[in-house]
Amino acid sequence: MIYFFQILFKKLVGTLPTLLIISLLSFMLIRMVPGDPVLLLLGERGADPAVYAQMQQRLGLDLPWMTQYWNYLSNAISGDLGRSIISKTPVLTEFMARFPATLELGMTSMIIAIILGLPLGIVAAIKRGTILDHLLMTGSLVGYSMPIFWWGLILILIFSVNLGLTPVAGRISIIYDIPTVTGFLTIDSLLSEEGFDAFKSTLQHLVLPAIAMGTIPLAVIARMTRSALLEVLGQEYITAARARGIPPWRVILLHALKNAMIPIITVIGLMVGSIITGAILTETIFSWPGIGKWMVASINARDYPVIQGGILLIASMIVLINNLVDLTYSILNPRASIGPNRK
Amino acid sequence: MLFILLVALIAILAPLLAPHNPTQLFTDTLRLPPAWNPLGNANFLLGSDDLGRDTLSRLIHGARISLGIGFTVVTISGLVGSIMGLLAGYFGGTIDRVISGAIDMLMALPSVLLAIVIISVLGPGVTNAVIAVSFVALPGFTRIMRSAVIEEMGKEYVVAAQAIGASHLRIMFKEILPNSLSPMIVQASLGFSDAILNSAALGFLGLGVQAPAPEWGVMLSDARPFIESSPWMVTLPGLSILLVVLAFNLMGNGLRDSLDPKLRQR
Numbered sequence: 001m002i003y004f005f006q007i008l009f010k011k012l013v014g015t016l017p018t019l020l021i022i023s024l025l026s027f028m029l030i031r032m033v034p035g036d037p038v039l040l041l042l043g044e045r046g047a048d049p050a051v052y053a054q055m056q057q058r059l060g061l062d063l064p065w066m067t068q069y070w071n072y073l074s075n076a077i078s079g080d081l082g083r084s085i086i087s088k089t090p091v092l093t094e095f096m097a098r099f100p101a102t103l104e105l106g107m108t109s110m111i112i113a114i115i116l117g118l119p120l121g122i123v124a125a126i127k128r129g130t131i132l133d134h135l136l137m138t139g140s141l142v143g144y145s146m147p148i149f150w151w152g153l154i155l156i157l158i159f160s161v162n163l164g165l166t167p168v169a170g171r172i173s174i175i176y177d178i179p180t181v182t183g184f185l186t187i188d189s190l191l192s193e194e195g196f197d198a199f200k201s202t203l204q205h206l207v208l209p210a211i212a213m214g215t216i217p218l219a220v221i222a223r224m225t226r227s228a229l230l231e232v233l234g235q236e237y238i239t240a241a242r243a244r245g246i247p248p249w250r251v252i253l254l255h256a257l258k259n260a261m262i263p264i265i266t267v268i269g270l271m272v273g274s275i276i277t278g279a280i281l282t283e284t285i286f287s288w289p290g291i292g293k294w295m296v297a298s299i300n301a302r303d304y305p306v307i308q309g310g311i312l313l314i315a316s317m318i319v320l321i322n323n324l325v326d327l328t329y330s331i332l333n334p335r336a337s338i339g340p341n342r343k
Numbered sequence: 344m345l346f347i348l349l350v351a352l353i354a355i356l357a358p359l360l361a362p363h364n365p366t367q368l369f370t371d372t373l374r375l376p377p378a379w380n381p382l383g384n385a386n387f388l389l390g391s392d393d394l395g396r397d398t399l400s401r402l403i404h405g406a407r408i409s410l411g412i413g414f415t416v417v418t419i420s421g422l423v424g425s426i427m428g429l430l431a432g433y434f435g436g437t438i439d440r441v442i443s444g445a446i447d448m449l450m451a452l453p454s455v456l457l458a459i460v461i462i463s464v465l466g467p468g469v470t471n472a473v474i475a476v477s478f479v480a481l482p483g484f485t486r487i488m489r490s491a492v493i494e495e496m497g498k499e500y501v502v503a504a505q506a507i508g509a510s511h512l513r514i515m516f517k518e519i520l521p522n523s524l525s526p527m528i529v530q531a532s533l534g535f536s537d538a539i540l541n542s543a544a545l546g547f548l549g550l551g552v553q554a555p556a557p558e559w560g561v562m563l564s565d566a567r568p569f570i571e572s573s574p575w576m577v578t579l580p581g582l583s584i585l586l587v588v589l590a591f592n593l594m595g596n597g598l599r600d601s602l603d604p605k606l607r608q609r
Contacts, residue, residue, distance in 0.1 A: 021448055032464045141596070145589040147540055149547045150563055150581025153570060157578075161571050273453040280455050281544055295456070296548055299463045307463055311456070319451045 102290030109214035121225025143219030269325030428488020
C-alpha cells in the first residue's frame with residue numbers, strides 16, 4: 001500500500017511539468033492572436049486613451065511578461081481564470097455550470113459503448129474467422145470511420161423526424177423546472193417534484209446524443225476486446241484449463257477475459273480525450289448545454305478568456321486522467337514497471 | 344483500393360465530370376429531391392440545395408477539396424513527423440526528451456479541440472484548417488517513426504554503417520529511413536482518413552473551409568435547417584465522408600496486415 005502511494009505521488013509530481021507547459025501555452029494563446037488584447041477586450045470602438053491605459057493596467061499588460069505569467073499562474077491555481085467578455089461571469093463558474101452536462105453525456109455514452117462493445121468483441125473472438133466475425137469487424141470499422149456530426153443528424157432524422165420518438169435538442173423538456181442538486185439531470189429529475197415524468201423526459205433527451213457519442217468508443221472497444229482476447233486464448237494456461245474439462249464459457253469469461261481486461265481498460269481510460277472531441281461535435285448538433293458547445297460558441301464569439309480557461313481546464317483534466325490510467329495499468333499488471341527505465 | 348482510385352479520379356477530373364458549376368444558383372428549382380423521386384428532375388441527379396445548387400456537382404467538387412486537404416496534411420505532417428521521429432529516435436537523450444515531451448503535450452489535447460484552438464489563433468479558412476489538422480496529425484507520425492527508428496538502431500547494418508564512419512545524416516536518411524518506411528505508409532493511409540474526418544468536422548463547425556465552397560462538412564452544416572423537409576441534403580454529403588474515410592481505414596488495415604504481420608490487429 002505504501003508502494004502504491006509512492007507511485008501515485010511520483011505520477012502526480014511527474015505531471016507538473018506538463019501542466020506548467022499547458023498553462024504557459026494557454027497564457028500565450030491570448031497574446032498570439034493578431035491584434036491588441038486590450039482592444040479585443042474593449043471592443044473595436046471605445047479606445048479612449050485614458051480607458052485604454054486603465055484597462056492595460058487592470059489586466060497587468062504593462063508589466064514584464066514573466067511577471068504577467070506568474071500572476072496568471074497564481075490566479076489560475078487559486079481558481080481565478082478571468083471573466084468571460086460576453087457574459088462577464090467568471091470562467092470557472094461557467095465551466096462548473098456546464099461540466100456536469102458533458103460528464104453525464106460522456107458517462108452514458110461510455111456505458112453504452114462498454115455494455116455493447118465488450119460482448120460484441122467477445123463474440124467476434126469466439127467465432128473467429130466466421131462470417132459473424134467478419135460482419136462484426138466490418139461493422140466496427142464503419143463505426144470507427146463514422147463522422148459523428150453526420151451520424152447525429154441521421155439519428156435525429158430517423159428517431160426524431162420520422163418516428164417522432166425522441167426530442168431534437170436540449171437536456172429536458174422546457175415544461176420541467178428542475179432545481180440543480182448534483183448537476184446530473186438524471187438524478188436531479190428523480191429528486192424533483194415531477195419525479196418520474198421528468199426523469200423520462202431526461203432519458204429521452206439523453207439517448208440519441210449518447211448513442212452518437214458512444215459509436216466510436218464502441219467500435220474501438222469491440223476491436224480491442226477481440227484482439228486482446230485472441231491473444232490470451234492462444235496461451236498455454238487456456239489450453240490447460242480446457243484440458244481440465246472446464247466448460248468453454250467459463251474458460252473465456254473467467255480465465256481468459258481476466259487477463260484480456262488489462263489492455264481493454266487502458267484503451268477505455270485513454271478514450272477520455274476522444275470523448276471530449278465527441279462532446280464538441282455532439283453537443284453542437286443536439287444543442288446540449290455542455291462544455292463542448294460552450295467552447296465552440298466562445299471561439300465563434302472570440303471570447304478569449306473563456307477559450308483560454310477552457311483549454312487549460314480540459315487539458316489538465318486529460319493529463320491527470322491519462323496518468324491515473326497509467327497507474328491503474330501498473331496496478332492491474334504488476335509486470336509493467338514504473339520508473340525511468342520504462343520505454 | 345479501387346474505390347479510393349475512383350474517388351481520386353473523380354477529384355482530379357471534377358470540372359469535367361460535374362454536370363453543373365458547383366456554386367451556380369438555379370433559383371427556380373430550390374431543394375429539389377434526387378431524380379428517382381417523382382418530384383425530382385433528371386437534370387439534377389442527386390437534387391439541389393436550398394440555394395438551388397446542384398448536389399451531385401457539389402459532391403464531386405467536394406471530393407477534390409477533401410482529398411486535396413487530406414493529401415496536403417499527410418504530406419506536411421508525414422515529412423515533419425518523419426524528421427522529428429528520426430531525430431528523436433536516432434540521437435536519443437535530450438533531443439528525444441524535448442521532442443517526445445512536445446508530442447505528449449500535443450496528444451494531451453483532443454484532436455478536434457487542438458485544431459479548434461489553433462484556428463482560434465489563426466482565424467478560420469482553408470489554409471489555417473490545413474495547418475491545424477496537420478498539427479493534429481503530427482504526433483502519430485512522429486511516434487511511429489521514433490519507435491521504428493529505435494527498433495532499427497540496434498541492428499547490425501546500422502552498426503556497420505557507424506563502423507565505416509558514415510555521417511549521421513547518411514545513416515539517418517539512407518540507412519534507417521528506407522527500413523522504417525512500412526509503418527509510416529500504414530500511418531499515412533490511416534492519417535488520410537483522420538485528416539478528412541477532422542477537416543470535415545472543422546468545416547461543419549464553420550471553422551474550416553468557408554461557406555460557398557462545396558466542402559462536405561460545410562454542405563452538412565448548410566443542410567441542417569432543412570433536415571425535416573429535405574433529408575437527402577443531409578444524407579448525401581455525410582455518406583460521402585463516411586465512405587471515403589472507411590475506404591482509407593480499410594486500406595490502412597490491409598496495408599498493415601500485408602506490410603507488417605507483427606502489427607496485425609493492434
